[in-house]
Amino acid sequence: MKVLLVGNYEFDGSTSMKVWADALLRELLSRGIEVQLISPKPVLGRMKQSADGLGKWLGYLDRFVIFPRALRAAAAHADVVHVCDHGSAMYVLMVKDKRTIITCHDLLAVRGALGEVPDCPASFFGKLLQLWIRRGLERATRVACVSQYTLNDARRILTETGNLRMMLNGLNYPFQPLDAGEMDRRLAALPGMKGPYVLHVGSNLARKNREGVLRIFAQAAAGTDLRMVFAGAALSKELAALARELQVHDRVIEAPTPGVEVLEALYNRALVLLFPSRYEGFGWPTIEAQACGCPVVASDIAPLAEVLGQSAALRPLEDEAGMADEIRRLAADRQYREKMRQSGLENVRSRFQTSRMMDEYVALYRELACAS
Numbered sequence: 579m580k581v582l583l584v585g586n587y588e589f590d591g592s593t594s595m596k597v598w599a600d601a602l603l604r605e606l607l608s609r610g611i612e613v614q615l616i617s618p619k620p621v622l623g624r625m626k627q628s629a630d631g632l633g634k635w636l637g638y639l640d641r642f643v644i645f646p647r648a649l650r651a652a653a654a655h656a657d658v659v660h661v662c663d664h665g666s667a668m669y670v671l672m673v674k675d676k677r678t679i680i681t682c683h684d685l686l687a688v689r690g691a692l693g694e695v696p697d698c699p700a701s702f703f704g705k706l707l708q709l710w711i712r713r714g715l716e717r718a719t720r721v722a723c724v725s726q727y728t729l730n731d732a733r734r735i736l737t738e739t740g741n742l743r744m745m746l747n748g749l750n751y752p753f754q755p756l757d758a759g760e761m762d763r764r765l766a767a768l769p770g771m772k773g774p775y776v777l778h779v780g781s782n783l784a785r786k787n788r789e790g791v792l793r794i795f796a797q798a799a800a801g802t803d804l805r806m807v808f809a810g811a812a813l814s815k816e817l818a819a820l821a822r823e824l825q826v827h828d829r830v831i832e833a834p835t836p837g838v839e840v841l842e843a844l845y846n847r848a849l850v851l852l853f854p855s856r857y858e859g860f861g862w863p864t865i866e867a868q869a870c871g872c873p874v875v876a877s878d879i880a881p882l883a884e885v886l887g888q889s890a891a892l893r894p895l896e897d898e899a900g901m902a903d904e905i906r907r908l909a910a911d912r913q914y915r916e917k918m919r920q921s922g923l924e925n926v927r928s929r930f931q932t933s934r935m936m937d938e939y940v941a942l943y944r945e946l947a948c949a950s
Contacts, residue, residue, distance in 0.1 A: 579611060579612065579657050579658070579943060579944060579947045580612045580613070580614075580655060580656045580657045580658075581606060581611060581612070581613045581614075581656060581657070581658050581659075581660060581943055582613075582614055582616065582652055582653055582655075582656035582658070582659045582660065583599055583602055583603060583606075583613060583614065583615040583616070583660050583662055584615075584616060584617070584649065584659065584660065584661045584662060584666060584669055585599035585615055585616065585617035585662055585663075586599065586617060586618075586662070586663050586665070586666060587617065587618045587620070587623070587637055587640065587641050588617065588618075588619070588620050588623075589620055589623050589633065589637055590637065590665075592663070592665075593810075593835060594750075594862060595662065595663045595665075595683075597750050597751060597838060598662055598663070598681075598750045599615060599617070599662040599663075600615075600750075601750035601751060601932070602615075602660070602662060602936075602939070603615045605932060605936045606936075606940075609936070609940065611940065611943075614652060614656070616648065616649065616652050618640050618641040618644070618645035619640065619644075619645070619648075620637070620640055621640050621644055622636040622637075622639050622640055622644075623636045623637045623639075623640045641666075642668070646669075646672045649669060649672055649673065650672060650673060653673040653676050656676065657677065657943075657946075657947040658676070658677050658678070658679060658943045658946050658947055659673050659676045659677070659678045659679070660678075660679040660680075660681070660939075660943075661678065661679070661680045661681070661714075661718075662681055663681065663683065664680050664681065664682040664683060664684075664685075664711065664715060664721075665687070665711065666714075667680050667682075667710075667711045667712075667713075667714030667715045667718065668710045668711060668713070668714040669714065670714050670717055670718045671713065671714055671717055674717075677719045677946040677947065677949065678717075678718045678719045678720075679718065679719065679720045679721075679722060679939075679942065679943075679946070680714065680715060680718045680720075680721050680722070681721075681722045681724065681745075682715065682721050682722065682723045682724065682728055682732060682859075683724050683728065683859050683860060684724075684728055684731075684857075684858065684859020684860065684881075685728060685731040685732060685735055685859070686698050686785065686857050686858075686859060687700070687704075687708055687711075688708045688711060688712055688735060689731065689735070690708075691704060691705040691708035691709070692708075692735070695785070695857055697783070697784040697785040697856055697857055698783075698784075698785065698857070712735070712736060715732070715736055716736050716737060716738035716741075717738075718741055719741060719946055720741050720742075720743055720942060720946065721741050721742050721743065722743055722744075722745040722939070722942070723742060723743065723744055723745065724745065724746065724747040724859065724860045725744075725746065725747070725859060725860045725881055725884055725885065726744060726884055727859065727860075727880050727881040727884055728859045728860070728881070729742060729744045743942070745935070745938050745939065745942075746929070746930070746935070747860055747862070747865075747930065747935060748930050748931055748932040748933070748934055748935030748936070749865065749866065749869055749926070749930055749931070749932050750862070750932070751838050751842075751866070752932070753842050753845065753866045753869035753870050754842075754869060754870065755846060755870055755871045756842065756843060756846045756870070760843070761843045761846050761847050764839055764840050764842070764843035765840065765843050765844070765847065768831065768833055768840075769831065770805060770831055771807075771831070771847065773803055773804075773805060774802075774803070774804055774805070774849045774909060775804060775805040775806065775807045775831065775847070775848055775849060776795055776798065776799075776804060776805070776806050776807070776848065776849060776850055776852050776905060777807045777809065777844055777845065777848035777849075777850070777851050777852065777867070777872070778791045778806070778807070778808050778809070778810075778851070778852050778853065779809045779810055779841070779844075779851065779853075779863040779866075779867075780809075780810050780811075780853075780855075780863065781810050781811040782811050782813070782814045782817065784856070785855060785856045785857040785858075786855055786856075787854050787855055787856050787877075787895075788808070788813070788817055789817065789820060790854045790895075790898060791806070791808075791852055791854060792806070792817065792820050792821055792824055792826065793824065793898055794852060794854060794898045794901045794902050794905070795826060795829075795852070795902075795905075796824040796825070796826050797898065797899060797902035798901075798902040798903075798905035798906050798909075799826060799829060802906075802909060804829070804849070804905075804909065805829045805830070805831055806826065806829055806830050806831070807830075807831045807832075807833060807844060807848070808830065808831070808832050808833065809833040809836050809841060809844055810833075810834070810835065810836075811834065811835070812832055812834045813830070813832060841866070842866075842870060845866060845867045845869075845870035845872045846870045846871065846872065848867070848872050849873075849905070849908055849909055849915075850872065850873045850874065850875050850904075850905055850908050851863060851864065851867035851872050851873070851874045851875070851876075852875050852876075852901065852905065853874060853875070853876040853877070853882070854875075854876060854877045854895060854898070854901060855876070855877055855879065855882065856877070856879070856895060857879065858879065858881045858882060859881060860881055860885060861876070861881055861882050861885055861886075864876060864882060864885060864886055864890065865885060865925070865926050865930045867922070868886075868889065868890075868922030868923060868925055868926045869922075869923070869926045869930075871919045871922070871923060872919070872922070873890070873891070873908055873915060873918035873919055873922060874886060874889075874890035874891070874918075874922060875890065875891045875893070875901050875904045875905060875908075876890055876891070876892055876893075877892070877893065877894070877895040878892035878893060878894055878895070879895065886925065887925065888921065889918075889921040889922050889924065889925035890918070890921075890922065890925075891904040891918070
C-alpha cells in the first residue's frame, strides 16, 4: 500500500498544519507503510513571502498553477491520496482517478463565506475559494472530520455527505511532562520565565479572542506577580495598545512562533492555559497543554466542551470574571491545581492518544486501497 500525503504551502502561516502533516508522515513510516509527503513549493511566492496581499496571490499561482503537475505525477504512484488540510480540498479534483481522503479540521472559513461566522468574513474571491473547497470535500472518497462538532457542520453544509466519517484527533506530537532542568534549558532564550505565568497559544485572529485574554488576565493578575505569555503570532498594534490601556503591558511576554520543543516547555511551566476562543473546530492547544500537565481554563463553546468535558474549567464566553476567578484559584489552591492537572492528563490518555488515531487512519487507507 502506497500513501501520498499532501501538505500545505510553506508561506500559508499555518504552523499547526505543518506539524500535523509531519506527524502523519512520521507515524506512517514507523509502521512500515510506504508513504511520501509533498507540498506546494514557493516559486513565485519567494518574491514576496507573505500570506497576505501580493504574497497571497503569488502563493495562489504556486499552489494552483504550478503545483498540480507535480501532484498528479506523485499521485500516479499512490494507492491513496490524503490531503492533510481541508483548506487544500480542491486538490482531490485534480486527481479524480484516485481514492482520496481529506482531513477536515473545521468549516469556519466556509461558514464565514456563508455569513455564519462574523469573525471569519470572506471577500468576493474568498467566497469563490471556499466554494472550491466545498466542492473538493464533496468529491473526496472520504472526509475525516476531527470532532463531532466539525462532522455536524459538514453534514449541515455539504450537499454530499455519504463520504463523511468521524475520526477524532490525537496528539500530533508526543507532548509530555518535563523535569525542571529540561524546562530551564529549553526556555533559556526567553526572558522572565522563572515565575508563574498564564499562557495563551494561538494567533491574532478575531475568533481566538486575544482581547478577552488580556481582559481576563488583567482581572486575574491584580495584586499578584503573574505574567502573561503569548505563544504564536506576535501581538498586533491594537492588542499591544489594549495591554497598555489595561496596565498589564509590563507583564506581557511574547514567544513568537516557538518551535515544538519550546512550546512543550511553555506548557509544562505555565500555571494555566487560558483559551477563551469564540470559534474552534477542535482546539489542539488544550489537549497539548493537558498532556504536559497544564490545567486549562477555556470558553464553553461546543467543540471545546466536546474535547475537554469535565477535565477543564469551562465558562461561558462572556463570563470573563469567572475565568479570572478560576485562574486566581489555580494560583492559590495547590490541591485544586493538582486535581485539574490529573484530570487533564487522564483526558488525554483515555481519548487522544496518537496510536489510536493512527490505527483509524491506517484502517481507512487499507479499506480504500483494497477498493481501488
